[in-house]
Amino acid sequence: MPVILDPIDRHILRVLQRDGRISNVDLAKEVGLSPSPCLRRVRLLEEAGIIDRYVAVLDPAKVGAGLTVFARVWFKTQDAEVTLRFAEAVRRFPEVMECYLTTGECDAVLRIVTADLHSYWRFQADHLTRIPSVLSVKTDVPMETLKRSFELPLG
Amino acid sequence: MPVILDPIDRHILRVLQRDGRISNVDLAKEVGLSPSPCLRRVRLLEEAGIIDRYVAVLDPAKVGAGLTVFARVWFKTQDAEVTLRFAEAVRRFPEVMECYLTTGECDAVLRIVTADLHSYWRFQADHLTRIPSVLSVKTDVPMETLKRSFELPLG
DNA sequence: AGTCCTGCGCAATGAGCTTGCGAAGCATCC
DNA sequence: GGATGCTTCGCAAGCTCATTGCGCAGGACT
Numbered sequence: 335m336p337v338i339l340d341p342i343d344r345h346i347l348r349v350l351q352r353d354g355r356i357s358n359v360d361l362a363k364e365v366g367l368s369p370s371p372c373l374r375r376v377r378l379l380e381e382a383g384i385i386d387r388y389v390a391v392l393d394p395a396k397v398g399a400g401l402t403v404f405a406r407v408w409f410k411t412q413d414a415e416v417t418l419r420f421a422e423a424v425r426r427f428p429e430v431m432e433c434y435l436t437t438g439e440c441d442a443v444l445r446i447v448t449a450d451l452h453s454y455w456r457f458q459a460d461h462l463t464r465i466p467s468v469l470s471v472k473t474d475v476p477m478e479t480l481k482r483s484f485e486l487p488l489g
Numbered sequence: 490m491p492v493i494l495d496p497i498d499r500h501i502l503r504v505l506q507r508d509g510r511i512s513n514v515d516l517a518k519e520v521g522l523s524p525s526p527c528l529r530r531v532r533l534l535e536e537a538g539i540i541d542r543y544v545a546v547l548d549p550a551k552v553g554a555g556l557t558v559f560a561r562v563w564f565k566t567q568d569a570e571v572t573l574r575f576a577e578a579v580r581r582f583p584e585v586m587e588c589y590l591t592t593g594e595c596d597a598v599l600r601i602v603t604a605d606l607h608s609y610w611r612f613q614a615d616h617l618t619r620i621p622s623v624l625s626v627k628t629d630v631p632m633e634t635l636k637r638s639f640e641l642p643l644g
Numbered sequence: 645a646g647t648c649c650t651g652c653g654c655a656a657t658g659a660g661c662t663t664g665c666g667a668a669g670c671a672t673c674c
Numbered sequence: 675g676g677a678t679g680c681t682t683c684g685c686a687a688g689c690t691c692a693t694t695g696c697g698c699a700g701g702a703c704t
Contacts, residue, residue, distance in 0.1 A: 350544075354510065354545040359691065367652080368652070370652080373693075374651085383548050383551060384551045385547060386546045386548050387508070387545075388508065388509035388510040389640075390502070396538060397643055399641045424635060424636060428638075428640070428642035432636060433636040434631030434634055435634075436630055439629060474561065474591045474594060474598050477592050478590040481580055483586050487583035487584055512660065513660070513662095522683080524660085525661095525663085525683080525685080526684075529682085648701105648703080649700105651698105652698085652700100654697085656694090658692085659692075659693090660689105662688085662689080663688090665686090666685090667683085669682085670679105673677090673678080
């Protein structure tokens with residue numbers, strides 16, 4: 335069950351993280367295999383869940399989702415009930431791209447995507463702060479994206 | 490130059506954000522077109538930069554990158570020189586998946602991925618706090634991921 | 645040395661991609 | 675009001691690529 339990753343597997347993963355739609359023959363050439371064992375390895379990586387899925391990455395600015403906001407959230411209380419309800423609420427909002435429960439300064443970190451600052455404040459007022467679990471919200475608003483990578487480091 | 494998105498284009502984008510490797514014939518069926526005009530639309534979306542790229546999404550836990558940390562960074566000063574050097578430094582670290590320059594409470598927000606908390610503190614001590622621009626760092630450490638979506642809302 | 649096991653390359657078949665072409669819908673302009 | 679030009683569709687042909695089964699080589703264990 336635990337699939338070991340040899341250098342060729344890591345090479346495959348590195349290439350697929352850069353180009354998820356590369357043809358199998360090109361991928362095979364890149365990693366120094368013939369097409370069939372290369373495809374077999376990819377299938378194994380998929381079945382093992384190491385490759386979770388393939389997605390198209392859109393340009394946020396060009397589809398009316400130009401603004402990213404990081405919202406740090408504090409809960410009213412810290413019980414399981416509260417986090418569960420918060421999770422359910424958050425899952426329904428497509429604007430919330432990521433949601434993490436944290437320990438330390440705040441209780442949750444959200445990455446929220448909207449068209450502009452106007453839409454964001456509307457979302458926060460109308461939806462985010464109305465979730466019963468939420469005590470308060472603090473935002474960090476990026477003015478510029480310096481780096482946005484999708485490639486996990488593979489040792 | 491400004492490419493307009495009709496409902497079919499948005500439908501295509503929605504599907505490709507969910508499955509970036511769907512075959513063109515299946516995609517065409519899904520959106521109610523024949524394969525050729527469907528492929529043509531996809532090509533146009535790619536050339537317009539609306540589709541930026543296709544990537545394989547890996548399971549972080551299974552490739553030794555199980556820990557995500559949000560680091561908020563404060564700079565020593567606020568000039569262009571400092572941000573430029575910070576950007577260059579950050580770009581070289583594969584652990585830094587995202588980096589945003591922010592306004593408000595802190596100066597930058599980073600999403601950093603490492604194997605575990607140990608590796609993170611080592612990274613912060615050895616690399617992050619040694620960037621000359623950096624005055625201080627505060628971290629928010631997720632204990633649990635409630636949501637990790639790659640699908641931008643498309644109206 | 646013999647056997648088992650794992651992983652590679654090769655070849656054939658079938659599916660999907662890609663391009664050119666003709667037709668239909670629609671707006672514009674005499 | 676009808677003709678013209680533009681856009682975008684569907685169809686068909688050629689070609690690349692994915693997929694599967696099979697034989698073979700190299701290493702481990704007996």
